[in-house]
Amino acid sequence: MASDFAMTIPAELESSLRLKTVHHFVTQRPWLDLYGINVRPVAPFGSVSRKPYVDTALIHRCLPDELLFEVFARMSPYDLGKASCVCRKWKYTIRNPVFWRNACLKAWQFMISKSFKLETGVSFVKLSGVVENYKILQSRYEGSWRKMWLLRPRIRIDGLYVSRNTYIRAGVAEWKITNPVHIVCYYRYMRFFPSGRFIYKNSSQKIKDVAKIMNFRAAKADCVFTGHYTLSEDKVEAAVLYPGLRPTVLRIRLRLRGTTAGANNRMDLLSLVTSGMNDNEVNGHDEDILGVVEGWQDDETHNPDVPAVSHKRGLTPFVFVPFEEVETSVLNLPVEKMDYYVPG
Incomplete structure (x- = not known):
């Protein structure tokens, strides 16, 4: 039998053989012994440890954890991300799901599930944003508000989306000069709001000059127009009404994406269509222009004097610029210094 030929190895010899084997596989690194000697571990926020701990940071000794929590609760999500890079205690504190829950519920206030046509037009079924967000949280993001904020497509409201076209x-x-040519540069600006409305403007002005008038209090001379939009997964449907003697509606389809996880700083312009509208549609659905054009074809128009035009130029992707970077953005450079801009 195999057991008859088995050799009994003493415990001391077995342990030494094991250490000898490990010696050949694990390279000795003396500098690893220096790690953690002068670094005192910081207890995470809300720890149940009973060991007395004195924080060496002055701000943590002067500011109680309750007040620190209130400060973080009033910060924007991107400011929270910057604060998490300060120290380990702030990093653990900012992982509290309360901060990310408030940000998610504000970002996705209105959830539009489906639409159906009536005799008077198109009507939308709007679900409660809180109820729908909780369903999506449990089904897709394992109950993590922070994971939902980073992975779920959303439209940013803390700046402007800019499309630079030349x-x-x-x-x-x-x-x-017998054959002179000029490089013409113009911009498309879009500012979104969580209520489902947005502001649109075409201009040759730089972003640092336009940012101050991109609001609902802008004068008519500023040529700032308001519209409505919906977000479904990563697709954005938007519509703007140009009033006048021949009312024209601008239909915009975009795809939301980001250069990094959670950035949502790019929007690809899929289609840009202008169509005519009759007076009844304009007067009856001025506040819900997106519901009027729902289901329209690209070549559809309701005013024979205004043909439907699907624009093929000026479809450069939108780039997001936060308000704090408006003055320093590279999009302010003239064409002499930047003739073409690659959105990425």
Whole structure:
């Protein structure tokens, strides 16, 4: 039998053989013994440890944890991300789901599930944002509000989405230049609000000059128009009404994406269509222009004087610029210094 030929190895010899084997597989690194000698571990926020601990940071000794919690509760999610890089205690504190729950419920206030056509037009079924968000939280993001904030597509409201477009235009011949050409630059600006409304403007002005007038109190001379939008997964449907003698509606379809997880700082312009509207549609659905054009085809128009036009130029992706970076953004550079901008 195999058991008859088994050799009994003493415990001391077995342990030494094991250490000898480990010696060949694990490289000795003396500098690893220096780790953690002068670094005192910080107890996480809300720890149940009974060991007395004195925080060496002055701000933590002067500011109680309750007041620190209130300060974090009033910060924006992106400011929370910056604060989490300060120290380990702040990093653990900011992982509290209360902060991310408030941010998620504000970002996705209105959930539009479906639409159906009636004789008078299109009507939307709006679900409660809180109820729908809790369902999505449990089914897709394992009950983590922070994970939902980072992975779920959302439209940012703390800045402007800017599309920088350029094209070449022939100039007037002069004495020395017979074939002059000019690079023309113009911008599309969009500012979104959590209520489902947004502001749209076309202009050749730089973003540092336009940011101050992108609000609902803008004058008519500023040519700032308001519209409505919906977000379904990563698709954005928006509509803007241009009033006047021949009312025109601008229909915009976009796809939301981000250069990093949770950034949501890019929007690809899928289609840009202008169509005519009759007076009855304008007067009856001025506050819900998106519901009027729901289901329209790209070549559909309700005013024969205003044909439907699907624009193929000026479809550069939108880039998000936070309000604190409006003055320093590279989008303020003139065409002499930046003739073309790659959104990425």
